[in-house]
Amino acid sequence: QQQVKQSPQSLIVQKGGISIINCAYENTAFDYFPWYQQFPGKGPALLIAIRPDVSEKKEGRFTISFNKSAKQFSLHIMDSQPGDSATYFCAASSWGGKLIFGQGTELSVKP
Amino acid sequence: DSGVTQTPKHLITATGQRVTLRCSPRSGDLSVYWYQQSLDQGLQFLIQYYNGEERAKGNILERFSAQQFPDLHSELNLSSLELGDSALYFCASSVVPLQGNTGELFFGEGSRLTVL
Numbered sequence: 001q002q003q004v005k006q007s008p009q010s011l012i013v014q015k016g017g018i019s020i021i022n023c024a025y026e027n028t029a030f031d032y033f034p035w036y037q038q039f040p041g042k043g044p045a046l047l048i049a050i051r052p053d054v055s056e057k058k059e060g061r062f063t064i065s066f067n068k069s070a071k072q073f074s075l076h077i078m079d080s081q082p083g084d085s086a087t088y089f090c091a092a093s094s095w096g097g098k099l100i101f102g103q104g105t106e107l108s109v110k111p
Numbered sequence: 112d113s114g115v116t117q118t119p120k121h122l123i124t125a126t127g128q129r130v131t132l133r134c135s136p137r138s139g140d141l142s143v144y145w146y147q148q149s150l151d152q153g154l155q156f157l158i159q160y161y162n163g164e165e166r167a168k169g170n171i172l173e174r175f176s177a178q179q180f181p182d183l184h185s186e187l188n189l190s191s192l193e194l195g196d197s198a199l200y201f202c203a204s205s206v207v208p209l210q211g212n213t214g215e216l217f218f219g220e221g222s223r224l225t226v227l
Contacts, residue, residue: 043115043201043203044154045217045218046216098156098167099216101146101153101156104154
């Protein structure tokens with residue numbers, strides 16, 4: 001029940017395309033859903049986050065879509081660029097709880 | 112630069128040995144988290160401390176222990192090391208423990224442990 005399942009494991013997108021990464025959770029107590037971006041040799045860094053009281057949040061080219069009834073959320077990267085090539089982790093936590101991460105998606109954006 | 116410092120960056124040791132990983136959180140952050148990252152397990156939460164006290168525990172083995180000192184730095188001790196303990200160990204910090212819809216974890220660059 002504490003798991004966050006993420007797919008796909010890897011993703012190859014052409015420059016200018018849309019990258020979509022999906023996550024699903026079981027624990028209805030989760031109320032904070034961030035996405036972290038990790039470049040090789042670096043630690044993960046917060047990219048964007050959403051609360052369950054909104055269905056979408058957009059920051060620049062990055063958008064989180066949230067479906068509370070389906071217990072799913074996804075990250076959309078519009079106009080994907082080679083500089084977006086990184087590993088992306090979805091995560092979830094409940095009030096005062098630990099942050100549980102998905103398995104990660106390795107994104108490669110081809111020029 | 113996240114402001115979180117981890118040492119050492121790389122560590123190679125043998126099975127059965129014991130190592131200590133050190134983490135200095137961002138200035139002002141009271142909460143420290145330890146995560147293990149391996150290829151097949153992703154980012155696994157190990158343990159969290161807040162202002163010197165253990166706050167939450169994850170999938171941390173009994174061979175592993177951690178503590179947070181009065182100056183807020185933290186150490187993760189790994190003993191009786193096995194080949195499967197080879198991984199990247201990340202420390203992260205936050206101002207306060209994550210509270211639902213707020214909070215950002217700031218990660219260090221990790222300590223890569225190789226057990227031969």
